[in-house]
Amino acid sequence: MRSVRVLSTIAAVGTFLVIVFGKIVRVTGASTSIPDWPLAFGRLVPKMTPLVFWEWSHRLLVLIVVITVVALIVRAVWLPGRLWLYCSMSLLLLVIPAVIGGLSILYPLHWAFAALDQAFAMLFYASVVGLAVWSRLVDVETDGRQVARRITPRSS
Numbered sequence: 001m002r003s004v005r006v007l008s009t010i011a012a013v014g015t016f017l018v019i020v021f022g023k024i025v026r027v028t029g030a031s032t033s034i035p036d037w038p039l040a041f042g043r044l045v046p047k048m049t050p051l052v053f054w055e056w057s058h059r060l061l062v063l064i065v066v067i068t069v070v071a072l073i074v075r076a077v078w079l080p081g082r083l084w085l086y087c088s089m090s091l092l093l094l095v096i097p098a099v100i101g102g103l104s105i106l107y108p109l110h111w112a113f114a115a116l117d118q119a120f121a122m123l124f125y126a127s128v129v130g131l132a133v134w135s136r137l138v139d140v141e142t143d144g145r146q147v148a149r150r151i152t153p154r155s156s
Helices: 004-027 049-078 083-106 109-136
Strands: 136-140 146-148
Touching: 004 049, 004 109, 049 083, 049 136, 083 109
Parallel strands: none
Antiparallel strands: 136 146
16 A cells, blocks of 8 residues: 555645646746647757746656556556546546647647646646545555554644
C-alpha cells in the first residue's frame, strides 16, 4: 500500500504544479509560443525562450503526471478491490483536459473549452487528492480486508 501512497501523493503534487503552470502559460500568452503538439517545433526538447520554457514545462509536467497515474493503475491492478477502477477513471479525467489543451494549440477553440479544460483538471485534482488521503487512512492487509486506521489525538 505504500506504493499507492507515494504514487498518489506524487500525482497530487504534480497536478497542483500542472494547474499552476497552466495558469502561468495562459496569463503570459505562452500557449501560442509552441505552434505544434505533441512535439515542440518538431522536437522533444525545443530551443528555450522564456515563453517556450513555460509552455514546454507545462507539457512535461502533464507527461510526468500521466506516467505516474498509469503506474498507479498498474500497481492497483494487483491489489484487492476496485482501486484500479477508481485510478482508471482518474486517468480519464486527466486525458480529457490534456486533449483539450493539445487541440487548443492546434486550433483556435472557443473560450468555453478553456473552462471545460479547467473543470476537468479540478476534477482530476480532487480525485488524486482524495486517493492520496484515502491511502493514508486505509491499510490493505494480505487477506484483502480493508482496515481503517485509528486517527486519535495523542493525550499529553
